Amino acid sequence: MILKSQVEWALHCCAILSGLPEGRYLSTKALAELHGLPKEYLSKALQSLSQAGLVHTTLGPSGGYRLAKAPNELTFLDVVEAVEGGGRTFVCQNIRANNPCRPKGFCESGPCAVARVMWEADEAWRSALRKVTFADLVQTLEAEVDPTIWSGTFEWVLKRAG
């Protein structure tokens, strides 16, 4: 059970977009080049963000993406679910219903106890991701990324942002 690599891509792209000045846009091409990713395929991940309403887009030259909310309003969970989907990691096939000891047509009162435990774990996972915003991430990065690379990257981005 491994998350799509698109999740990683989307997270890093949102980190970059979080540092973008108000009203400016960064293209798929720039984001792909910055992260060394296939442009066409990265585009799919960004489209997922767009469909989820997490980013805003414009067309034409100087077009691209910007965040739709402030970085402190955007959580890791938002991005992960936009790309990966909001479904649960544990799918209950209700195999208890196959128990030959059951009377025919017996109907369960509620969800299976096994599934409930698994779903609680899922919720713990989601809860952890919901607690971290991109404002938090930027703060962390600013503190630990080499200052030269940090400012160099920003320069690189701004040169390409429409």
Place this chain on the structure above:
Amino acid sequence: MILKSQVEWALHCCAILSGLPEGRYLSTKALAELHGLPKEYLSKALQSLSQAGLVHTTLGPSGGYRLAKAPNELTFLDVVEAVEGGGRTFVCQNIRANNPCRPKGFCESGPCAVARVMWEADEAWRSALRKVTFADLVQTLEAEVDPTIWSGTFEWVLKRAG
């Protein structure tokens, strides 16, 4: 990102084995029939449990599986990791290293901040699964499963347990 169905199977099988009297064994055939599952394929899941040391096996007629530990020592996490593997759901490809603004041969000081957040969420998930034992599960089931079905199932199982 969805867990294998084998995880669900293994969890339900361990639930049954948790109710098995000391020293008795239940075969793949019985477990498959009880849950309406393909015997040969379920066998693979049970083999994973065996390789992880969670269950003990014997061969021959009246052979099969029993838990290797007491139910209150066996956690959901044990079973999930035995079947699904203990790896992380988020794999860091370290795409930050592709940043063209980096000096050549630059070496990161530590793991990526994005990955650390994702790994913390993974740990929250694991932690939630580690907190629940099969003694807990049996207690829940005993309280909420229809008493007729509950005892009927036990009878069914004991009739087949070697």
Place this chain on the structure above:
DNA sequence: CTAATTACGGATACATGATATCCCTATTTG
């Protein structure tokens, strides 16, 4: 107005992993 650039979506191909089945072997029980 024209040409270039962009997001977006559809179609397709490929690789990988999950699902499932079959068969053979060694071991144990009756």
Place this chain on the structure above:
DNA sequence: CAAATAGGGATATCATGTATCCGTAATTAG
């Protein structure tokens, strides 16, 4: 000895993730 069992290898099938290509509509720069 005969039957039943776990275990493991080989194989087939299907779903999904990964990746590329192309066409369309919209927007901007010149």
